[in-house]
Amino acid sequence: MKALIPLIPFLPLLGFVLNGLFGRRMSKAAVAAIGCGALLGSLLLSAACFNQVAATGPMHTVAYNFLTVDSLRIDFSFLVDQLSVWMMLIVTGVGFLIHVYSIGYMHGDEGFWKFFAYLNLFIFSMLLLVMGDNLVMLFFGWEGVGLCSYLLIGFWYANKDFSKAARKAFIMNRIGDLGLLLGIFLVFKTFGSLTYSEIFARIDSVQPAPEILTAICLLLFVGAIGKSAQIPLYTWLPDAMAGPTPVSALIHAATMVTAGIYLVARCHPLYSLSPDALQIVAFTGLATSIFAVLIGLRQNDIKKVLAYSTVSQLGLMFVALGMGAYATAMFHVTTHAFFKALLFLGAGSVIHALGGEQDIRQMGGLRKALPVTFWVFLIGAFAISGFPLMAGFFSKDEIFANTYAAGGRWWWGLAGLGGLLTAIYMCRLLFVTFFGTFRGTEEQKHHLHESPAVMTLPLIVLAVLSALGGFLNTPHFLHLGTPQWMAHFLEPVLRNTNLRHGGAPHHLAESTEWTLMAFTTSLALLVIAAAYWVYAVRRSVPLADAAQVRLTRLLANKFYVDELYDLLFVKPLEKLSQILFYFADTWAIDGLVNGVGRGVEAVGARFRKLQNGNIEYYLLAMVAGAVLLFLTLHL
Amino acid sequence: MLEVVKNIPIDYYVYLSSLLFCIGVFGVLIRRNAIVVLMCVELMLNAVNLLLAAFSTYLSDAQGQILVFFIMVVAAAEAAVGLGILVMIFRNTKTTDIYSLDNLKF
Amino acid sequence: MSLSLAVFLILGLASVIFSLLMVFTKNPVHSVIFLILTFFSIAGQYVLLNAQFLAVVHIIVYAGAIMVLFLFVLMLLNLNSAAEPKQSARWKLGAAIAAGMLLVTLVGALKGGIQIAVPENTNPQVGLAQNLGRVLFTDFVVPFEIAGILFLAAMVGAVLLAKRDVKL
Structure with missing residues (x-):
């Protein structure tokens, strides 16, 4: 088994190479077979690894020594422990379903082979990220997924806005990457190693100052902020919806954006020693969660709504991490991957049926035309809203319970508010899209069709996972199945710690847990019912952009954050570069360069008179030189 | 021991050949006719030849005189090629004034 | 004397x-x-x-x-x-000074500096054709041949240069 571990990431790499080099000349069926086959192989191997890890514990294998400099040794090596095998399953599993879905979604696209090549490259990078046993490997994967994200957001690069969105994502991620890189440097300076196991083993012997630890944690967290789209670097994610919908599902919802969560979870031994850093993580997550939810309330683009909900759900995961509930955060990563991939793919199915329409105000009444899509979308929306016994219900409830236990009433209240508002706009999205009457053009109505089986089958699989995924980790007090199965599985690597109570896992009284759950659940149900009343029964349609007033206009315009960044960073930078262009470039640098040229020219114009072409003149100079030579030799 | 070796110090030959050499240099410097310049070069070569022959005799070693032969070889070849070039130049410029050959400047 | x-x-x-x-x-x-x-x-x-x-x-x-x-x-x-180009007086003076200085320096540099060990039994036959021929065709045979090649090259070059409109 160990020998096969390197195959897991390298199968998708092989797929990328094959499709990238020869895909143009291959049939679409062959391209799809290579792309999906590579991933299926990885998925099966990951599942085998999972069995092995569950039975015998973590595995570690060194592919080759990447570089050795003095005491720094970086191996291209894989660590397959409970945490990474869990991520591998999510990445390859959800990734495989989305690959299959893409066969249907992208069938008419010219860049079919390119799309699959990029997707495989992405999976390869993501697997490197989660499987690497050191921070350098993580960084490789980190940059690789960033690159793939860029390539896929700008997949339809002929559209200027799309390629701009791709650049925005890339630049925003670079800011985060800088933090990550600095964090990695600081880790090496402090611990003298970049391998996780060595770093964590040396914490006791090195005894770093708390400030250093906090700095490391915050720098790593800056990387996580960039990748996982938290305040203040979240604005790229909604724009990233420019990419094809399967990309949004795979990269910008289910897997890549959770890399930040994975990073913090992977480095939790450091974070647990720095309560300040955890506090900041939690605070950032909470602020992002509420901020994004508020914006999401007034968005009318089906993918933008989902994008903001992704941002807010990621915020919720960071709240969980900040509370020390690492396993809970990973649980939410899992369920979120299921239902968010489902929602995006469902949205993709809707867009596909409507021939590219994304504005929910132009939809409505799609329930009858797209029955499968409707039902799976319903499951996804209910799952994210926290409908009882569905995936989101368990994972969110666990986050709230941990927040209550570790953070207290206020944290719980605010996090719960975010969850509640999520339910509102997800139901708004669901009902406005699928209920009421069709509001699009006649032509669109004529072409309405359910997606082919190659698209609906992955949707159904994901719907089942979204509905039942919560049972991976049921709370103790409900006595359903094997309580806390996933938490037990992850325990050797991760466990929830409550810093307030000396690092022990939280323990709330059963009655408290019941109360909390009943409270949030009844509110969620209430919200769903209210949304049904407003949008399905009374059939109210979101207002046109021009009709927005005050607060709603503020929300519809996303709090003007993009404009604010434009004003604060982009404009001053442009001004600065103009100033630099005029003074530093044109005047100083050009002046210097041209000045050197002119100076040489002027000196040459004088000195070239020496070369007058008269041989006797040269001879005279030669004689004079000879005389001088004799004189210096003999005096 | 030879009469000449006994009676004439080697320094005399050195001075004589230095003088001839410098006259050759002087001629190269002041004459503008390329053919005369070439002749002055021949004079300089001869000054060196004389010195070589003198040392050869004083040291009773034939190598010096052999070297003179080789210098003659070079001088003859040089004169042949140099005069060929001069004829060519004269054909094109109608002069052998080396001042007219200053195109290789600036 | x-x-x-x-x-x-x-x-x-x-x-x-x-x-x-x-x-x-x-x-x-x-x-x-x-x-x-x-x-x-x-x-x-x-x-x-x-x-x-x-x-x-x-x-x-x-x-x-x-x-x-x-x-x-x-x-x-x-x-x-009549066809001889004239040289300016100033240049002639400069050339004389340069050549004179060269002479002074040469003589000054070589004066008294030459110490040769004259052998007691000098061979009066050194400069005769027999002796020179032997040395030339034994010790210096390779340079001798090379000199021949040099001559050939010079000859070809001179003919080529002096000939009008050579078609190569």
């Missing part, structure tokens, strides 16, 4: 005077004549130095071949004193 020193001084004086005349004469044909006279006095020096074969070769090659070539070219180009 011994006879040989007297001969040396006379020949030396002659060669210096002739060479100066060669340099200063306006007419290039006269220059050639004076240079030939200089060569003759140098040939006399060779005889004095007991290098008879060298003296003979010197006369044949220089006076007989090279200078005839010069004369031939001069005649061919029809150059005479």
Whole structure:
């Protein structure tokens, strides 16, 4: 088994190479077979690894020594422990379903082979990220997924806005990457190693100052902020919806954006020693969660709504991490991957049926035309809203319970508010899209069709996972199945710690847990019912952009954050570069360069008179030189 | 021991050949006719030849005189090629004034 | 003053005077004549130095071949004193100073610095054709052959240069 571990990431790499080099000349069926086959192989191997890890514990294998400099040794090596095998399953599993879905979604696209090549490259990078046993490997994967994200957001690069969105994502991620890189440097300076196991083993012997630890944690967290789209670097994610919908599902919802969560979870031994850093993580997550939810309330683009909900759900995961509930955060990563991939793919199915329409105000009444899509979308929306016994219900409830236990009433209240508002706009999205009457053009109505089986089958699989995924980790007090199965599985690597109570896992009284759950659940149900009343029964349609007033206009315009960044960073930078262009470039640098040229020219114009072409003149100079030579030799 | 070796110090030959050499240099410097310049070069070569022959005799070693032969070889070849070039130049410029050959400047 | 020193001084004086005349004469044909006279006095020096074969070769090659070539070219180009370009006085002065300084430096540098160990039993046969021939065809056979190649190249080059409109 160990020998096969390197195959897991390298199968998708092989797929990328094959499709990238020869895909143009291959049939679409062959391209799809290579792309999906590579991933299926990885998925099966990951599942085998999972069995092995569950039975015998973590595995570690060194592919080759990447570089050795003095005491720094970086191996291209894989660590397959409970945490990474869990991520591998999510990445390859959800990734495989989305690959299959893409066969249907992208069938008419010219860049079919390119799309699959990029997707495989992405999976390869993501697997490197989660499987690497050191921070350098993580960084490789980190940059690789960033690159793939860029390539896929700008997949339809002929559209200027799309390629701009791709650049925005890339630049925003670079800011985060800088933090990550600095964090990695600081880790090496402090611990003298970049391998996780060595770093964590040396914490006791090195005894770093708390400030250093906090700095490391915050720098790593800056990387996580960039990748996982938290305040203040979240604005790229909604724009990233420019990419094809399967990309949004795979990269910008289910897997890549959770890399930040994975990073913090992977480095939790450091974070647990720095309560300040955890506090900041939690605070950032909470602020992002509420901020994004508020914006999401007034968005009318089906993918933008989902994008903001992704941002807010990621915020919720960071709240969980900040509370020390690492396993809970990973649980939410899992369920979120299921239902968010489902929602995006469902949205993709809707867009596909409507021939590219994304504005929910132009939809409505799609329930009858797209029955499968409707039902799976319903499951996804209910799952994210926290409908009882569905995936989101368990994972969110666990986050709230941990927040209550570790953070207290206020944290719980605010996090719960975010969850509640999520339910509102997800139901708004669901009902406005699928209920009421069709509001699009006649032509669109004529072409309405359910997606082919190659698209609906992955949707159904994901719907089942979204509905039942919560049972991976049921709370103790409900006595359903094997309580806390996933938490037990992850325990050797991760466990929830409550810093307030000396690092022990939280323990709330059963009655408290019941109360909390009943409270949030009844509110969620209430919200769903209210949304049904407003949008399905009374059939109210979101207002046109021009009709927005005050607060709603503020929300519809996303709090003007993009404009604010434009004003604060982009404009001053442009001004600065103009100033630099005029003074530093044109005047100083050009002046210097041209000045050197002119100076040489002027000196040459004088000195070239020496070369007058008269041989006797040269001879005279030669004689004079000879005389001088004799004189210096003999005096 | 030879009469000449006994009676004439080697320094005399050195001075004589230095003088001839410098006259050759002087001629190269002041004459503008390329053919005369070439002749002055021949004079300089001869000054060196004389010195070589003198040392050869004083040291009773034939190598010096052999070297003179080789210098003659070079001088003859040089004169042949140099005069060929001069004829060519004269054909094109109608002069052998080396001042007219200053195109290789600036 | 011994006879040989007297001969040396006379020949030396002659060669210096002739060479100066060669340099200063306006007419290039006269220059050639004076240079030939200089060569003759140098040939006399060779005889004095007991290098008879060298003296003979010197006369044949220089006076007989090279200078005839010069004369031939001069005649061919029809150059005479009227066509001789004039040099400016200032340049002449500069050239004289340069050459004079070279002489002073050379003499100053070489004066008293020459220490040669003259062997007691000098071989009077050194300069004879037999001896030179042996050395030339044993120790110096390779340079001798190379000199032959040089001559061939020079010959081809000279013919090529002097020929009108060579089609290569």
